[in-house]
Amino acid sequence: MIAPLEAQTLMRVNADEFSFADILQMVTLTRTRFRIDVFAATGVMLGSVETQGGMVLKATHQNESGELAFYHLCNNSINAFFDSYTLKNDPTENPSQNETPLGSVVHLLLNALTQKEQANNMKSEVFVPIAKVEAAQPVEGTPQLEPSSPEKLQRDPAPAKSSYTPPQPSSASVETVTVNINVVYGLLALLALVFLALFSRNRR
Amino acid sequence: MIYALTDKDKHLVKESWRLVEAGSLMETATKIFYDRLFETNPELRTLFPEDLEGQIKKLANTINFSVKALSWKLEEWNEGGIILEESDLFVIVRSLGRRHTRLYQVTAPMYQPVGNALLFALDMGLGEAFTTETKLAWTKLYVLLSNTMKMGGIMKTAEDLATQIQEEAK
Numbered sequence: 077m078i079a080p081l082e083a084q085t086l087m088r089v090n091a092d093e094f095s096f097a098d099i100l101q102m103v104t105l106t107r108t109r110f111r112i113d114v115f116a117a118t119g120v121m122l123g124s125v126e127t128q129g130g131m132v133l134k135a136t137h138q139n140e141s142g143e144l145a146f147y148h149l150c151n152n153s154i155n156a157f158f159d160s161y162t163l164k165n166d167p168t169e170n171p172s173q174n175e176t177p178l179g180s181v182v183h184l185l186l187n188a189l190t191q192k193e194q195a196n197n198m199k200s201e202v203f204v205p206i207a208k209v210e211a212a213q214p215v216e217g218t219p220q221l222e223p224s225s226p227e228k229l230q231r232d233p234a235p236a237k238s239s240y241t242p243p244q245p246s247s248a249s250v251e252t253v254t255v256n257i258n259v260v261y262g263l264l265a266l267l268a269l270v271f272l273a274l275f276s277r278n279r280r
Numbered sequence: 281m282i283y284a285l286t287d288k289d290k291h292l293v294k295e296s297w298r299l300v301e302a303g304s305l306m307e308t309a310t311k312i313f314y315d316r317l318f319e320t321n322p323e324l325r326t327l328f329p330e331d332l333e334g335q336i337k338k339l340a341n342t343i344n345f346s347v348k349a350l351s352w353k354l355e356e357w358n359e360g361g362i363i364l365e366e367s368d369l370f371v372i373v374r375s376l377g378r379r380h381t382r383l384y385q386v387t388a389p390m391y392q393p394v395g396n397a398l399l400f401a402l403d404m405g406l407g408e409a410f411t412t413e414t415k416l417a418w419t420k421l422y423v424l425l426s427n428t429m430k431m432g433g434i435m436k437t438a439e440d441l442a443t444q445i446q447e448e449a450k
Contacts, residue, residue: 086438087374093434094427101284102428106370107352108363129357130284162371180354182284189282 087160096153097188099160100181104130109163117155125149126163131177132184143178143187150188151195283424289417290350296406296414297347305405306344310336313401321393327384342376345369346425373425377432386433391426398422 089099096114103110109128115121123137123145137145137152178184285293300306314332318325328335349369352359365371380386402418403410436444 086441087431088436088441089431089434094431097282098427099431101282102424102431103370104284105349105373105424105428106363106368107357108368108370129352129359130354131357162365175358177357182282182286185282185284 089158089160091153091156091158094158096150096156096158097185099158100125100127100132100185103127103160104181106162109133111161111163113159113161114149114153115157115159117157122152122156123149127181128177130181132179132181133175133177135178143184146178146184147188147191150185151192281423283420285350285417285420285424287353289420290353292414292417293347293350293421296402296409296418297343299409300402300405301344303405306340307336309401309405310340310343312404313339313397316400317393317397320397324390324393327386327390346373346421350421370428373428374432374435377429378435380429381433388430388433391430395419395422395426 094102096112099112103112104127107129109126111124111126113121113124123135123140125132125136125146126134132146135142135146135149137148140148179187300309311332314328314336346369399415399418399422403415406414
């Protein structure tokens with residue numbers, strides 16, 4: 077039987093003092109199990125995260141759970157406040173031994189940042205459809221979202237912004253030119269036929 | 281900003297601290313730290329006692345404890361068992377921050393010159409062994425510790441919230 081986790085030591089922090097990412101990183105200093113509840117400024121609970129020893133064990137956000145919930149909590153916790161608790165349980169019946177972590181705090185935070193950056197790129201280019209298609213392509217050097225693994229901690233945390241290639245003139249504009257030339261050819265052919273018809277009529 | 285320590289960062293911090301210990305540089309480094317701090321920020325001198333002897337030992341012990349508390353790898357995340365609050369780095373540093381804010385009136389901007397002086401002292405003490413990577417690892421550790429202290433100073437505990445509710449009800 078798994079012993080129930082007992083919540084102890086509440087601490088409340090506002091998002092304008094420390095971000096969700098800040099709190100998550102600070103609690104990597106402890107090896108005890110920690111729970112962070114995220115609330116909107118209205119007091120409505122948005123979700124929660126449980127960590128232990130620098131690993132994220134659980135994340136929930138509204139009806140979601142897992143990595144996706146973690147990313148949504150990271151990106152939707154502005155103007156929020158956080159209640160954090162140390163969770164204690166019977167040392168002989170530690171439930172964490174039966175759990176698989178979602179990944180390390182560092183790795184998941186890096187992924188959340190990458191996701192946010194990609195979303196921002198897409199937003200800023202929403203009025204240029206061709207550029208939007210370019211932004212959705214994997215940019216060389218940018219870490220892609222993959223299932224977590226501790227080995228990936230060594231990779232460069234900064235997405236390679238410099239490797240982003242501005243959108244090149246697209247094939248759509250080339251097609252437009254082709255269509256225009258075809259129209260001109262068509263008109264010329266029509267004119268030639270008219271001339272031919274007139275010429276043959278005059279000869280008769 | 282991502283400043284949580286990776287296993288590599290922990291290793292670099294521990295190795296460089298081992299050199300400080302091996303060379304008996306701990307007290308020298310902390311002395312360099314205070315000299316540098318008061319040289320660059322003389323206004324902070326009033327926050328410390330006249331005789332710095334005890335203070336030097338306290339700082340050396342705090343850094344020593346913080347470095348020793350990092351001696352675990354991320355893969356050992358669930359092997360901690362029950363960590364007593366009195367030996368948990370996070371809880372200790374958070375309480376330290378609470379005391380510094382409430383008793384000694386330490387404010388958030390004061391943490392920056394302290395961090396600079398710490399990195400300067402380590403640089404002086406370790407010389408070439410204080411590589412760019414090692415400096416980055418120590419910077420991350422300091423940001424983590426100082427942020428935790430700052431949070432300790434501003435966070436509301438269950439008692440604070442209860443007092444607030446009582447005062448609002450009056």
